[in-house]
Amino acid sequence: MAIQTQTYFLNLGPQHPSTHGVFRVILELDGEVVVRAIPVPGYLHRGVEKLAEARTYTQVIPYTDRLDYLANMLMNWGYVEAVEKLMGIEVPERAQYIRVIVGELSRIASHLMAIGSYAGDIGGLTGFLYTFRDRERILDLFEMLTGSRMTVSYFRIGGVADDLPEGFIPLLQKFLADLPGLCDEYDGLITGNEIFQARTKFVGVIPPEKAINYSLSGPNLRGSGVNFDLRKNRPYGIYDRFDFEVPLGKNGDCFDRFVCRMKEMRQSARIIQQALDGLPEGPIQAKVPKVIKPPVGEAYTEIESSKGIFGCYVVSDGSNKPYRVHFRRPSFINLGCLAELCVGWKIADVIAILGSLDIVLGEVDC
């Protein structure tokens, strides 16, 4: 660098559309180049973990919707899985299948949001509208199933709240049939776009070792080429029965993380199709006492959410309210590497890097 100029600070956020919520990054800049980035989360902190201590086990479920509100079914799942482990409840087959169907739908909805908003971050707002148009179909399905579009509160300890309504499966089949075509459309519109590629390829590279050291998970980890997916490596629920691939990236740059999500949507559709084909009849709710009082003890479970590994830790003191609930939120942990990733890149690339990590502030701040 020929000319050394005085560095200055620039506040990115908290109210900035490209930070995907209320998230602040303090950037120390040398001209346009980032010298230091200090992420400041916490603007959306609602104290869900503390609130859970004053609620009964079932009453916590609506709060988990509000963690990662883009993949709400998966958040429900992570929590009920922990309580079920604590109580030793066996979930009926049909409920398991329904969980997989809605969970994977949620994953697709979350990834649609991720790729759409990423296209918007890069400067192509058109892509955002396309993915939103199709995400709407998933939300309509959820509305039909649960009555709510986003805050579904659908999972219950020991099963699910309601059976699939009439007309749900044909609509879902139609969506699944359309999805590959829609993905091709996004590929043509966003992935194949040269400007998009120029903005994202070899930007914000995370080598595999660093990804592991930063404890990244989900598409961010797999984008770096590390083959780790809980659904494959440590199957929970009935994931061991499905045939699907885990898409991997090569370079670990923003583009690979993006492409991983694109490919994962197609795999999720495959899983849903298999689950629909194997959907058994039967009860959707295990026999659970009316007042849920798990035995004294603790349980920790992990599921593969759309953002990464979502863990839930529940401690019971034998009463009808959890003594302590803790959520391992993948978005928050994935965000850890942001400060290091941004250094040396220009301001516009900071937006590209942040977008590629796909954070949801409801989950980061909890």
Added chain:
Amino acid sequence: MFGKGLIKGLQITWREMLAQKVTVQYPDEQIPLPDRYHGRFELDADKCIACMLCANACPNKVIQIERTRVGKKQYLTKYVMRIEYCMFCGLCVESCNQDALRFSKVFNMNQYFRSRVRLTLADRPAPAEEPAEEAGSEQEAKKKAPAPKKPAGAGSEAAAGKS
């Protein structure tokens, strides 16, 4: 060739331009709502046995119930939902054994004043008769009961319609 991707993207947008619209002109047209839609609550006060299950199921203590004992049974006198705290999770409706509490498809519940947000689903005097005349008084109460309830519901509906 550089620019091939751009041309392909443009083709897609051109195709979309001629495709059918996915949005509707909202106030004039409305998308049909599913049966399970979580809209405003409805209470059939005559079915309600004031068992407090819904109030206890609520994560946010939204439901406030006042009841009195008439003969051997509990009698619901007031049912107020502090709807400003409601998450519309549906745990109350799920907990109701009597099918008294339900969701309706009314979704425009916005009000100009915070004080009007509160949803009074039942507000009725308890029949002051002795248990011997219970049957008669209950009949009377049933006739009377919807009377104070209706203006509240109609009022908020009208206000919702305006906004």
